[in-house]
Every structure is written in C-alpha cells, then in structure tokens.
Amino acid sequence: MESKSQQAEETGGVPGGVTGIVFPGMGPQDFSVSGKFLLIDPVASEMLAEASDTVGYDVFARYKDSTSDYSEEAQIAFLVVCLALARWAETTQGVSPQFCAGPSFGGKGAAVYSGALAFGDAVRLTSRLARYEAAFFTEECPGIVTHSFARTPRAVLDTISAELTASGEWHEISCHIDDDFYMLSLRDERLEWFQKRLRAEGGMPLYTMDPPMHASLFAPLRDKVEAELFGELRFADPRIPVVADQDGSVRTTADGVRGMLLDGFVKPVVWPAVVDTLLRSGVRDLCVAGPDSLFSRVPRTTRNFRVDQIGPRSVLQPRPTRA
Template structure:
C-alpha cells in the first residue's frame, strides 16, 4: 500500500461497479460513508484510506475473476495486502476484515498519539551488515535506543531510532557506502534483541493485552529523507 488520497482513488470508487459494490458492503459494516471520510481525510494512512485500499484491492480481484476468468491457484498479500488476501480466500468474511482494518487503524492512531513521539524509521540499501552492526553498536554504547524494523533483502534494511539521532545515523551509513531511501516518523516498532538500547515506554493498545502491540508495517507520516 502506497500513499493514495481521495484524488487518486475517489473516481474509481465512484465509477467502477465492482468498487461500488464493495464500498457499499464496507459502509454497511462500519455504519458510515467510507467515501465521505476518505474525501475529508488528510492522512495517507487514515482509517478511511486503509479501508479504501482494501475495497479497491477486492474490487480489482473481483474484476479479474468475473470479467477475465482469472482464478488464482495461490493468493498472497504482503503488508497491507494481507487483509485483502484474507478476505479474498475467505479466511474471514469481507465485512469482518473491514471492521478489523478500521479497529487496527484506530488502535495505531491512538497508540502513536501518546507513545513513540520521537521515533523514526530509516530505510536504506547497499549496506554491508558488518558496517551497520558497528554503527548500531556505537548507538547502543551511547545508551541510545534502536531497533531493526525490517530486513528486506541483502543490504536492504529498515532501522528505527530516536529522531534526534537521525542525521547522525544518515551520515554514518552514507560513509559506509549505504544509499538512503526515506525516513518515516511514528513507525510501529517491536524490539527483537536485548542488544538494543533502552526503548521508549510502551503502553498497550485499547482492547489488547500485549505491551508491544503488533501494528501494520506502513507508517503514518513521513519525515524528510
């Protein structure tokens, strides 16, 4: 899922018959107009935007199947696409996936309204693991918090850290011949190693029992890279 606002998808939701059908189901499941909320949204990953992505993904799959006879043997959905995949293969009914998507979006928004105020995640490529380990070790020795948020391929990483350390970190990985891609703020991170520095305090999302709730991969806002 990439950032997509009303200007990109509003016309499709209005004119495409498959999208209109799925949109009506989503409206009924939530008790409000997703179209109206999407039109008023200013957040690339708002509740309405995430639901619109789900609706459009399902509508595209419906069209492929019903108009072109494309019935897949396998169905995959990385990241936000896992919700559409779950609905498409009937692991969960579509209305339940819509409600789940809305609840997860609300949970993430509420959580980051209070926690991880200064956390960012930086994505970069062409990074030797040994050089990155040295850089992160230096952060840890200074008592700074960091966390691997993603390992996407050889030399392709996502690392979360406190925003005041971002410029230092970007300079350090650039000197290690890395190529920075982008930095995201308010990333949802989960600590994976005791070698990481002490992290920001965590609080459970509403309705969960975990102190480190599992959140969607995609960020809510971007910071300059």
C-alpha cells in the first residue's frame, strides 16, 4: 500500500490530489457481465426497477433480447450501470469527487451524478432521445455514420480530409480523443474508401457508430429535441462542477449543464480539453465509472492521472480497498 507521502509525490505534491469522476461514452456492452451486475448489485437493481417503472416496460427483459448495441433499452441499461458503479465507488472505495465529466453519452450520467438532472428525467430523456435519433437518421439524415480510428496524427487526418473535400464529400470530426485518435462522421458510402486511406497512411480503423453523433449537420435534431423534450426537464445547479466535453469549460449552473447536453448534438467531443481543465483544477485521481475501453486507456488520460476504471466485471470480482 502506498504511503501518503508517496501519493503526494506522484500527484505533484498535492496530498492525495483532487478526485474527478468520468462517465464514459457508450460502446458495445457485454450483456453477460453488465446483465449480471444489474441483477446482483442492489443499487443497480433498484435503479433498474425505477427505470422500468419510468418507461413502462421491463428494461432488463428488452435489453436481454436486444440485437443492437445502441438500442433504447441498451442505452438505459448503460446509464443505470454507470450510475450504480459510481455509487459503488463511493461506498466501497471511498471515492469523493470534486469534479465530474461525461464525454458523449456520458453527459447524461454526469448530469444526474452532479445533481443537475433527476434520474427519472434522465431515463425519460434517454428513452425518447433514442426514438428521436432513430427517426431523424432514418427519415431526415440517412446514410451518415461516425467512424473511430487510431494511430492517425492530425496532419495525416487533414490530408485525407482535404481529399474528401476535393471530391465534394461532407465530413466532420466528431471526437478528438487523443493526439492520434479521432472519430469522423461521413457518408457510409465513403467509409470503405476512408478505411483504406487510413490503413495506407499507417492508421488503424476501429469501429463504426450508427447512429452517428456530434456534427453540425445534426442541428435540426438538436432544435427539435430542445423544443419538444428539454422543455419538460427541470435542471438544477449541480452540486459539483461539471466539465463540458466540447471545450473543457466548467459548468456550475443549471443552464450550463443543459447547454452542454444540447451542444453534444452539434459539437465534437474534445477530450484533451477536458483533461487540461481537470489538471488545472488539481485533479490527480480519476475514477471512470462504467464499461470503458477508451477514455480510461488513452495516453492523454493515463499519463496525467492515476486512473481507477470501475466496470461491472471488476466490481463482480474481489478488489482491494483504497487507502
């Protein structure tokens, strides 16, 4: 076990450092693990029951039968898993964050955890958003995907982007994860070409998200959601500051968190900006609450923080307690 002096040395002289909590963006889940956690963990089970009452159907049953990684019920289940893991971190590991962040889908978890949005409202929002997005990307903006890729420096991405522009192809960066890790939204008809160009330049294509996210082209969806969904929500000033995933700004008001969630439709995630803000705020310990293989692992995160990635698999296994 590390001494307090050793911890202070590792955290730049700040004894124990300041703790931040991150709710990760959503990716494919392993149902055998997440499903087991939802049934076994008492907090998760209670929250899952509340979520089912809120939407009027058995979320777990639909999640079990879901064939899509991003179905409505999968999104609700992911929200529940992340928030229950955050509670587990508090009660079991003694985590007491002074800052909160939630890139991409994680923004909903951050809004709830910070106290800016009630859990029931977040569940209703997640449910209805899934339906709005499905309709929008089927009827009004079809054929767009968001593709993630690594080992691609910005200069290389700019070269490939220039080729897309020269051919008249719309495209936008949707996420900036690390110095050589991005997500790009583009027409699915050009995805194969894009992947080949990445490989030719030494890049590594990863996975494709459908529905897509975080691009100015989706402004009509943002406006519709604000007009028809957000008017029903009550936001409060957060109890702990929320770091916006678009620019690293610190949101301490209800309107600030509300705006962050809406901006997520049309502005890219810029994770380095979040990291910079957390560092300036003295954060040295970072708890990532939720299934994650991205934000907790990239060098921008691991070289700046002591990271505790708390996922369902790790919670279901014995873990040492924190000092």
